[in-house]
Amino acid sequence: MDFQTTDLCDAHEEAVRVVDPILGSYGGTSRFFGRIETLKLFEDNSLVRETLGEPGNGRVLVVDGGGSQRCALVGDQIGELAVRNGWAGVVVYGCIRDSVALGRLPLGIRALATHPRKSVKRGEGQRGLAVTFGGVTFQPGEWLFADEDGVIVSREPLLG
Template sequence: MITINPNKASLTTTQLEALKPLSSCVLSDALDVVLGRLSPAEQPVHIGGCLPGGIQEIRHYDTPMIGTATTIYAPNGTSLPLHLAMATHAQDHILIISIDECTNVAYMGDIQALLSARNHCSGIVIDGYIRDRQGIAELDMPVFSRGSLPKRPTKEELGGINVPIQIGDTHINPGDIIFGDTDGVVIIPATLLALVIDEAIKKEESDNNRKNKVAQFNFANAHTTLDYIDIMTKDVADFVKTNQDKL
């Protein structure tokens, strides 16, 4: 039996424009900061974060993948929930598929990807394999997977659409925000998005300032670890100051 739930989550234009210039690295750092400030009672039940590093874009995309999650649970090698979601739950969402570590089949080919792209899907993230890689890579729609494999899946009546899922150590709820780029994929709980965006903008500004300092730093005149404090992150600089007699 397949469980199917509705999902009307969407990003506002303001949220989307704020996310576009950011990166998965900055957003991951920002999420860590936000979660670190919350008490256990304030933290969401399902905490987002980075997906496993093996899940990567199948080719380089010029812009990041950004959107709200349609979650799909597809266990035991079945792609039936994915096929159903592509038809009715893909528009303006990112399909993200948990497979219970079943890695002996490919869950999607180029025809299914084309269907999703034509149906205005914002992207697909699969904790497993695809096939017809070249055809999928020719589409503008971003696709992230663990790689490619020729073996087709089954169509067993199992799983769910818009149900809570887990990929690696990361929990994902329907409507959570997904951001993917060349470094990987970050999941931001919908309830924390505003806080994460604010923190990420600050982080981006701080990183740009440090890059400028590094670019202009006079390395010829730096002879001890203390001389590098101005271009170190605050935590490293604090360590150096405290332990300068050991360095």
């Protein structure tokens, strides 16, 4: 993955949307990209586990967790599941936990913060709809690129 978000922004200024710098990097891979799959939920990670249990094919899961900082939506077990199933990354508008273990995985992870409490499991949430946070609307099927300088979104793949 030889790209930089700065270069992509410069080369495709009109085509990219830049996510506000609200997300920290927690995965073992700081640079990742892929087609977007979306979830919208609140303090319930059942759908996160279910989705990451499917073949990822290099996609990035974008989770709108409502910005909650009262529990974590992704931990080490879910991170390992994502790696086993070929996901490139997970972006969480919410918290993660098991940050040391997640930092060892070959997976890109962006989130608001860490939190030790696990989420509830009610099986609630929605999949495959537009979600908005960080000043950007994420549409399923669009492309997300993340590196040390930030996260950007485009309708086009921009690489290759």
